[in-house]
Amino acid sequence: MSLSPQWLDELRARTSLSTLIGKTVKVQKAGREYKACCPFHNEKTPSFTINDEKGFYHCFGCGAHGDAIRWMTDHRGLPFMEAVKELAATAGMEVPAADPRAAKRAEQAKGLHEAMAAAQSFFEDQLGGLDGADARAYLHKRGITDATRRAFGLGYSSDARGKLKTALRDFGEPMLIEAGLLIDPEGERESYDRFRGRLMLPIRDIRGRVIAFGGRILGTGEPKYLNSPDTPLFDKGRTLYNIDRASPASRSAGRIIVVEGYMDVIALAQAGFAEAVAPLGTALTEHQIERLWKMADVPILCFDGDTAGQKAAIRAAARALPLLRPGLSLCFATLPTGQDPDDLIRAEGPGAMEAVLAAAEPLVERLWRHEQNTVPLDTPEQRAALKQRLAAHTGAIQHPDVKAHYVQAFRERYDALFFARPAASPSPRHQRGQGWQRDRRGNWKPPLPPVGKEAHAIGASGMEQRLLRAILASLLRHPEQIVIHREALCSLRIADPHLARLLEAMIAASFGKETVETDGLLTILGQGEVYNMAKGMLRADTFTFTPHRTAADSDRALRDLNEAIRVMAQGPELETALAEATRRAKDNLTEETFAEQQRAHRLKMDHDRRLAELAQSEDII
Template sequence: MKIPESAINEINNRIEIAEVIGRYLQLRRAGSKYVGLCPFHNEKTPSFSVDPDRRFWYCFGCKQGGNVFQFLMKMEGMGFPEAVRKLAEEAGVEIKWEADNFKQDTAKQRYLQLLDRVCKYYSHILFETGEGAPGREYLLQRRISKSVAEKFRLGFAPLNIAPLLKVVHEAGFSDEELVNCGIFVKKERGVRELLSGRLIFPITDFQGRVVAMGGRILGNGLPKYINSPETEIYSKRCHLYGLNVARGPISRENKAIVVEGYLDVISMHQIGFDCCVASLGTALTTEQAKLLKRYATQVILAYDGDSAGAKAIIKGNDVLEEEGLQVTTVVWPEGEDPDSMAARGRQAVEEVLKAKIGIVKFVIQRQLKLTDTTTPEGKENLVKLVLPFIEKIQDPVRRDAYVRELAYYSGFAESKLALYLRRRKHKIDYHPFPEFKAHTRLLNTEEKLFSLCTAHPEWLEQVKKIISPSLIGDEYMRHWFEKLWLLDKQDGPISVTELLGEGASEDDCAKLTEIMAYDRLDSNFEDAIQLASNIRNENLKKSLDRIKYQMFAKMASGNMAEDDPLYLEYMNLQKILRG
């Protein structure tokens, strides 16, 4: 497959790299760049940098970098063609593929297309046919409007699977692909639908692409819910139900409400809480925490009020705090959950949300119900249980506040609790306003000049009068100078994409972006000229040493004349070196 280089460059020039990356993580302006916490490794001090002028990103912590295409490839696990196609659609660039034998529809893309087609079929059944009447009646009973149901692409899987099979077969999909997508299972002859006779909840990725489905039985029967299994395109731990429609509100409000199930999310959206998502079960994962961290710093855990929900809140807090998120939780009235409370109306839910508490207070309140804290043993147990939660809180203000609260309930002196925390072996160091962490590797002269010339291609004309790529000593850098010399650009910085082209290795991306990330804020035209002169002079000195050795050999044999070409070359190089 060959993608025209002109198309790649046009996409790169139209797309704002900081805007694209900003959808995945929080960036803040730092001079001419943007910085943030790297999504590819755990860190507490920002070391991830985005250069909007030269359109590249680089992490000084894990030493990875690249252009906007490489970022999408790493974040989404997609190939280069898929990343180009996605950004081309966004940028409005039409791509004319240059190879007839390129198979554009990869297996993953076909599965996504198939699931989207099946989802549309189920939705048609729910809203436009008699077979979908049980589903419509159920939604009416749950006070879920058609607009909200359509927002989440709900559907209904009829008992008769023949029409669906006809639809997918006519579209060119096979029974094997239906099984691989997780919505059908094999039987001795043919396939069987996994979710027939159920209300369908499509599970999408954050972009809104259907990757799996869940189904709820209407009426009596077990199991109440069936979810499609993990597949090549779906891993339960990596998705949050409803994130595709909630990520905008979450980002605007800087908070996410996390509940347990599909209907919890839908019911919350029905009454206007559009920042609500579900963890597809009760066990929050690190991957889900990282997803939330892209859009907000605050998370409200609103799991059910039963014992399983309480345990999930405690475990979820650990995962979220580890990612540096601020966590609070709500305590629903006895016997209630988000879905049942939503049926009471927005005001009822708002009152519960306003009374949200921190995890430490939640644990204290729960322990007070389970333990007699009037005894010394009970007080000791309370302290031992709660202190580890306080320790995980990164904000020192919140940490101190909870120490005071624990002191109040336990009767222990606040100073002793604080001292105990400080003495713990694995205490957490917190920096409320972490400074951006740049690299410490010193670039050599050739690397510095390369970085300056990509930032200021208007200087290249004068630099070319001083050196040529042949004077670059490092073979790797000589390759990039040769590419730089071929570019004819004066209007703005040279981007990584213009240098890399298609098919660049991850190693090349990382090395090149590390060099281009060189801090050039205090550099000017004179610096670039001086660097070029230094490279030239270094080469001149090497040539002089070589010629001098040859001259001495001639002089020793008595063959050196005043007009000897070797002597004239030596004198000429001396003159150039002296300026």
Template sequence: MSLPPGFLDELRTRASLSQVVGRKVMWDARKSNQGKGDMWAPCPFHQEKSASFHVDDRKGFYYCFGCHAKGDAISFVRETENVSFMEAVEILAREAGMPMPERDPRAQEKSDLRTELSEVMELAVRWFRLQLKTGAAEAARNYLIGRGLDDEALERWEIGFAPDSWQGLWDALKGKGIADDLILGAGLAKPSTKGGKPYDTFRGRIMYPIRDARGRAIAFGGRAMDPEDKAKYLNSPETALFDKGRSLYNVKDARTAAGKGQPLVVAEGYMDVIALVQGGFGAAVAPLGTAITENQLQMLWRIAPEPIITLDGDTAGQRAALRLIDLALPLLEAGQSLRFAMMPDGQDPDDLIRSAGAGALQKLLDAAQPMVQLLWQRETEGRVFDSPERKAGLDKALREKIKLIKDPSIRSHYGQEIKDLRWQLFRSKGSGSRQTGAKWVPGAKFKGAPEGPSAGAKSSVLATSPDARATDHLREAVILAACICCPEVVEDFENGLESMACTDTQHAVLRDLILRHAAQGPEVLRQNIMSALGGGALENLLGQSHVAITPCVRSPGNAEITAMTVTEELAKLEAVRGLADEIADAAEDLSGVADEGVTWRLSEAARASDRAHRSGQEDKAEYDLGDNGARIKRDERSALDALLDQITFAKPKGRAEKDS
């Protein structure tokens, strides 16, 4: 069976050699460098104890320094599984999620055509380079000199010039005996719509050759010299050689540089890549005038596990970065992500290097943000979250994005990171609650204290009453203990917990720890509490008598009971503190002209407080009086009587007669 053009190249791009080989060997952790795709192990093809078998994951080749076995992923599967070439291809395609193509009877014919087209493209590269040295290219040469490119750079990048003539390249290629269909098939000319001779695709443009990972010239990018030209940059049309969404500028040399440890930097255009390489950043690539595609993203990850996206600091560049996030989220794997280095406003990498030097760009690369930071920035920048509804909208939007991540471990880490960022945003600004909360840094002991109740609450009679504060303290303890024993309910009560003004510092810290770490499970939550407050704090909280007897503490993990408890206690706290605030406001109002509105507000607040308290105190049980005058619940007494009857009837006959 013959395979269609490009199938094996894409298969080798998608199939990670280290993953394929990793099923058969144990990697030597001391010699291997997974981040660089440089892996070592004892050879699977001959018996040895030393790690002489080397896998270069970026280049996709293995070599054993002992038995000299070498090859790629296909040959490795063939040798280790004892299968044919096509069977090995089918195995790898299945693992990579690529459907095997139907039999193509013209595959060899197409392969020969690609070879011929590649030869035509090389002729075009040479012709364009010669044209750059002519008098017609003076303006182009001046432009390139102004961009900092000397003769050596022009030679290195094979930059040429397409003169502003209709059939310049066409006539040159025809003079070498190249067939019409090959010139047209390479995308170098277009057929005339008026029945005349075909005309050149590129005219009056500086020409940048585009080569594939094997170094073959497959296309051109042309920059217009005429400022009035509608298309500043023009790429070759798609051909049997060139698929724009599966190609990257400078991919071959970037792969080599990345293999030597240089960071893979993704820029936006040809001149950006050239400037980066000239500045010492050899592993630089660029998509070809479009947003990065899924295939290009897979190519980038094949070269390096964490490419740095350097996008222009203008609005278009930022929009491109944000679109890339949505593309990348479902494709994330452990150790495989993106980082983003945003350029200064109005500058691209070329501008920055020329104005401030390579060191300035290096600082931006060193400070590149992980993708989760950019996701957060996209959803929060320029927005105000001063209401529960807006906060809920943010939570919903972020949850929907995190759901796109297929890997459960990465999804969990993203969720926790988002929680931390949410915490920093809302708690640092107070987010409309009565206090900003205690200042706490993960992994450190608690330092600082909550801001405390509002001024109105401080001045109220209820707030200053020792009994009122003691009652609030007891309710807070129950709420906190319930959340610690069953942290899975915390998500439903985040807004209530955030706005809960705690009566002391320790309760404030506990509340903050619960909000930060509940999603990670009870064990992680308890570890963070003990780390911040010491082991005794949790034990003391759960050991308090009024806490220990609550059903949610006696039956930890019961979400239904816990949710009922937290709902009731939060409602009571809110009602009491609402009444305290109304009393404080009323005291201020009474200092002026009193009216019936004050009385009505106080009565409504008192009624709400009374309802909240009675909701948990209403007892619908029926009671009987015992012989000693104590009240006994009728259903409990009936159950006791039934038990005593069972005991009586269950006595052995002889024993019963003796007792009588």
């Protein structure tokens, strides 16, 4: 298919950008332009402008910029050709066909889409009729409201073998068989309805067109869920349930959530989590992971806490490893054992679900924890086997930089678990890399700030201050963690002089002794404001990463501490990268520099969001 620049210009000219954007965003007239709160980042004061005459939108806050086609790809999440086709249909334009065969396929697909739409309408009517009483009772029992039922287009297929076939006979049996609505048995028997006696859940493509169905049995019988077969419209390995609604929602939420099934998605949407999707009865495929990355850099995979759910999480992790690229990964949220999203939300409310999502583990941490807990690690042979399993994971990663970081991350965790901590004095790498040196009295002192280059001072805002205090309070209570995180801690610059002095004392003590103790740290501080502050941090009511449910939560508290230090140390690096990318885009605005600046901005926003989540975590008590 060839789309000339002239044809695309005509498409843009026929599209009212303010009307297009106004379908999902509240816009206001402002002179010759329109304004709105930017849908690409959270803001209270409108900085997003729409110019119909010039045919572009621009956000002065985050830099989002584009035309009608870019709006459809970036906000709606449509592929380029799907965006063009939808805009052309609205504008009354014919999309040029590449050749007669392509035109024939397009016409055939059009007929199949019409058949699926008719089937969807038929199933909805059946749900509202006499035959749909059991299905309505099931939805009521599950707490599904009428508004949610209509939003998802739920329906019902009666137990009769030919009711749909009769209702849609004008399409002809061959088309209904090709659409997967009828089963064509071998021999001389007649075709019959595929779905019978089931709650019907339409599966839509990114443009919102019905391409398949999932049917849930209402009584006893197998399978519990029956999906349409693969058809010219439907490939279950490339499709995600609810992608048409979740894709635009993910732009506003800044995340995409992957759950296990249809009803999980529906329950989440009803509770306010519109950015949820589900695979269609199989493990996540490579195509589905790539599609998720078009919506968010780090999708959240939310699985049940039982054995099956955790196995599914590890299968997804293994499937993703060869695909990993800088900035693109997965993270994993685990539901309480025995509960699905609907159970959790109905029992404890949406806040409980949000807490589960906020506690999601990075991919590297989930793999490490899984391999560490798979078998006992009591003997040298078992420990060596752990090392081999970790090496198999890193060996699957194709991108060299990502692989190197995973190798380092696993090595650090492995060494911290099995080998002695570093010796008393720092390694040459620490001395050169972080600049710590001994003074005339032999005490370790931090480096001076770089001349002529201002770095971001951590702890200047309330959010950073709260998280930083939690980190330092945790290190006071668990001083053995200082050595493990010393390199990251050395990179921090802290605005508050008392907190800075406390951290310096911790790092200096870790250089001077192999084993650091809380009492020893207090002795080093002596009397004064910093000493009193440290004593106050050891009170029971101080913010700190502390297990608060069971003894098993101690590992989680340390994982949260690890991530908090990592995120805190990452901030200045991301801020510098964003400033540099912005400078390059300003000096020479090209598609490449603009994309680089947008990516740096997204990474910084993701970092800030995660920092806020950690600062507000229930684990900080």
